[in-house]
Amino acid sequence: MSEHSSQDIDALIEMMAKLPGLGPRSARRAVLHMIRKRALLLTPLADLMQSVAVSARECLNCGNIGTSDICGICASEKRATGMLCVVEDVADLWAMERTGVFKGRYHVLGGTLSALDSVGPEQLRIPKLIDRVDSEGISEVILALNATVDGQTTAHYIADQLEGRVQLSSLAQGVPIGGELDYLDEGTITAALNARKQI
Amino acid sequence: MSEHSSQDIDALIEMMAKLPGLGPRSARRAVLHMIRKRALLLTPLADLMQSVAVSARECLNCGNIGTSDICGICASEKRATGMLCVVEDVADLWAMERTGVFKGRYHVLGGTLSALDSVGPEQLRIPKLIDRVDSEGISEVILALNATVDGQTTAHYIADQLEGRVQLSSLAQGVPIGGELDYLDEGTITAALNARKQI
Structure with missing residues (x-):
């Protein structure tokens, strides 16, 4: 991808492709989309990432991620x-x-x-x-x-x-809400059967 | 999502979820991943986005996206x-x-x-x-x-x-490389048949 786009755009695509759930193709799509929506997406995202990179930290107590040494839940x-x-x-x-x-x-x-x-x-x-x-x-x-x-x-x-x-x-094990028996593995059905509740 | 994370982190997740191919769940995963790899991913991504937001432009000639008024291909x-x-x-x-x-x-x-x-x-x-x-x-x-x-x-x-x-x-229409007839729609098979090549 030498001639068709600049080094920064290539580097951005390559780095976006490292995010979980994204690959090279979806990273290219995302980057083109962001460039088209520069003011609505690209600039605000850059600003938010910068600010999160500075402020995000693990709660010293529970390990939750937030922006203070003790997270909102612990506090x-x-x-x-x-x-x-x-x-x-x-x-x-x-x-x-x-x-x-x-x-x-x-x-x-x-x-x-x-x-x-x-x-x-x-x-x-x-x-x-x-x-x-x-x-x-x-x-x-x-x-x-x-x-x-x-x-x-x-x-x-x-x-x-x-x-x-x-x-x-x-946590209880059993049939998920909306789950169909035909699509569940035997382990889940066994667990649900063993933990059956009287009605 | 009030207590469990900061405003900036929530805003970042919400904005990431607007990218094509990402939804709320994958945006959360991506943001947690970025926070864990702050120096390797979050900060460089923020910097690259900032720089692309400033430099990306459409080629005045062909409409390609690059970082100069005339793209690398046209030039x-x-x-x-x-x-x-x-x-x-x-x-x-x-x-x-x-x-x-x-x-x-x-x-x-x-x-x-x-x-x-x-x-x-x-x-x-x-x-x-x-x-x-x-x-x-x-x-x-x-x-x-x-x-x-x-x-x-x-x-x-x-x-x-x-x-x-x-x-x-x-462009020619026909069977894609690696394509199996059984999985192709009738339109494609018809096009491939009509454009058959003597061997």
Whole structure:
């Protein structure tokens, strides 16, 4: 792509293509779209990125991403103390938060235990979680980890560490709302059957 | 999304979600990824966008997007004069250019004729195309418009305007390389059959 566009435009396309969910083709489309909507998209995006690059930080307490050292959730007095929801990732925290149902606070692990990638408890803010359980007087820990092998391994490890000190729970497994049995895997159907509820 | 992240981060996610190919979920993923790779992605992207926002412009001659008033292709002395390839969009020009096969120059229409959206020849740089055919001594015009109804309508209109003045051609239609007949529409198969080549 030497003659058809400038170095900066090429470099922008190449960097956009590194974002998750974008490839070379969609990066080209996005860049052309931004150039066409320069005042509405390209300039404001550049400004916002600059400002987020300066201000974004991890909450020192829970690991959420925000613009202060202690995130809005940890700082809010409206959130119930005593309850912690443990999630793998900031994206999972945001997903939980969109439901608006959980009123406690969070703890973001930053991944899952993995022997292959040599990720141990120390890499995962698990020591910090155990600290918080003691120092914040937590009585219930909800393990909202992904229903994957790594997620469940990590949940078991944490449950072992906290056993006897707090009430532990994990998210229910079963048929998703709107889910059709024919399209579900056998594991999910088995879990839903075993956890059947009397009506 | 009030408590879980800052205003700037929310605004960045909302604006990223406006890019073609991205939605709210992929915008969130992209923004989290960028924040994690701040020095490698977020800051350089902000800088590149700022610089492209300032420098990007349409080539006054062909409509390609670059960083000078006359694009690299129009300015290059290596490109054959006398041959013009007419495309709908800058993305199409870049797609042609990636093949490296066409050695002439381009003319970007900026869309297709459309009675519904009241897009006439004046909105499409068609007058400029006719000017160029005369002033640049063009002998062959390749109509590389998309094989859609609008694209073909536009191609017919341009062919009418230029008839008798230049040699006109359009891209061949047929089975794409790697294409399987079973997955092709009847129109494509019909076109490929009618344009069959003796071997």
